Amino acid sequence: MTIKDQIESILEKAVKKALKTEGEIFIQYPSDILHGDYAANIAMKLAKTMQKNPREIAEQIVKNIPKNTLIKKVEIAGPGFINFFVSEKTLKSEMSKVLKEKAKYGKCNEGKNKKVIVEYSSPNIAKPLGVHHLLSTIIGQTLNNILGAVGYKTISMNHIGDWGTQFGKLIYAYKKWGKKEILEKDPINEMLKLYVKFHEEAEKDPKLEDCARKEFKDFEEGDKENRKLWEWFVVESLKEINRTYKKLSGIKFDFTLGESFYEDKMEELLEEGKKKKIFVEGDEGSYIAKFDDENIAPMVIQKKDGATLYSTRDIATLKYRIKRWKPEKILYVVDMAQNMYFKQLFETAKRFSWYKDEGFHVSFGRMRMEDMQMSTRKGNIILLDQVLEEAIKRAKKIIGEKSPDLKNKDAVSEIVGVGAVKYNILSQNRSTDIVFDWDKMLSLEGNSAPYMQYTYARAHSILRKASAPKKEAKTSENKSEIDEKISQLLRTIPKFREQLIYSAHEYKPNLLCQYLYELAQKFNSFYNSVPVLTAKEPKERLFRLKITQAVSQILQNGLALLGVAVVEEM
């Protein structure tokens, strides 16, 4: 139980006792630390229905809060806020908890016995990963980690796009313009070239689209040559994609099942849907699902030539997942351009008896370049590999300047560079679009992963030196300033568990980032004005070392969830 939960429960009881009513308790962090650690606005909320002055109500509630060791004092302030100040004892015991639980600190069993499938990354095969793939990949992986930390049993899935008309296009393009030797030498780039060429040519001659559809249809019906090409394309692409995941580090899937995996599961689904009139005939012999809401366009489920679509595969996939894993929820970490599609998908699924509203679209904003859309079709993409390499290069350059004597420069540059890229994505609210900019994406200062890693490294630098012979104590300490910094740092610790849970509920990694940043800021402020190793009193020295240890532990745990590693020195 978090401190916030405990206060909530204390308050709830007090409200019941004092007013014989129940109100929705909402605890928030006051904007100003002078207003305490937690605040409740319940008195103001109840003022109207009770026709009483909110401050009077607050007083009645406060009178009914029993004495306890959790809270130091309760204040009524402003128009009727009830402000809680957490006792030092509570804060110190939370700090001890960190030191005791170490890497496990923060974990809870909120989601116990609940299974969640998280689908993310899901690249289309035969195309290299672009920077924009970072969004689904990193956000998805992090949500998977966060949900796991708060106790959910997560199943991470990479739903590879290895099926569909795009392969018709590629097969057609290869047959027409491709050369075996070239493709063997540099598979992914050659496939991309062919794919781009196809779209260029198709612009001039739209009939090519039909040719591609035909190739896909032949393929789906078992054409040997096309099957063989497909396999080749898939194998080569996967090799490349996995290489990139490795570079990103921390990207792990419990299952990588391509759309092709569901090939033999679509027919049964189509029959079921048609029989139940969920899929009805549309134009020219196609099958569609219609919706009452006229703002939702009908969804095509089978093309007029009988071939399947992504919608067909997605519903088959949904059914398969529900039957096999019986999850509480299935999260689709997919860009918001597909908002309507997911509405269609889930609406359709609702009509099947096996679906119980498991699906949830975790949508996120799009990444684009300053002046144009990123489009694989048009070939204007920035490769993910390229971005990671540049990030590492920049990190290395700075290390060369700032820490020329550092031992493992290469390893550190990689951790810092890749971390910066990941954090950059994760720290932004996922619904906001991102305009790709090299300098911003690879920033190594301010609110960034390196800032946190640096904070961690400084903390550990202190801890490493703690056992060395004691240095001379400082002659004078600014007591009030020191107390203030320590208090602020201490009060930030319990929020970790609270914000982690909040972040899991909202599926928003940026909430966790924000917390970690706040903690790091407070620590840096502490670092600059509170001497640790040279503390005057031995007792004080020990205590400051403990806080340092606790804070660095939280930073490490939190960053680990974000897939960002820490370094001892940088």
Place this chain on the structure above:
RNA sequence: GUCCGCGUAGCUCAGCUGGAUAGAGCAAUGCCCUUCUAAGGCAAAGGCCGCAGGUUCAAAUCCUGCCGCGGAUACCA
């Protein structure tokens, strides 16, 4: 056209389950390395929270309209 999302400091963005003086980073100004890593800290500066109404004790946050930007809009994924 319709539907969805967004519009906050010069720039990039937090904050949006309504709450107390709207917060960061970057850029620009000044200060702090003979004390634990200056990738840092401190100080000051910077805001009709797109516009206009409405609901409320209280609106950046909720509702309506308008303007601007982005996206979606049946056989791509």
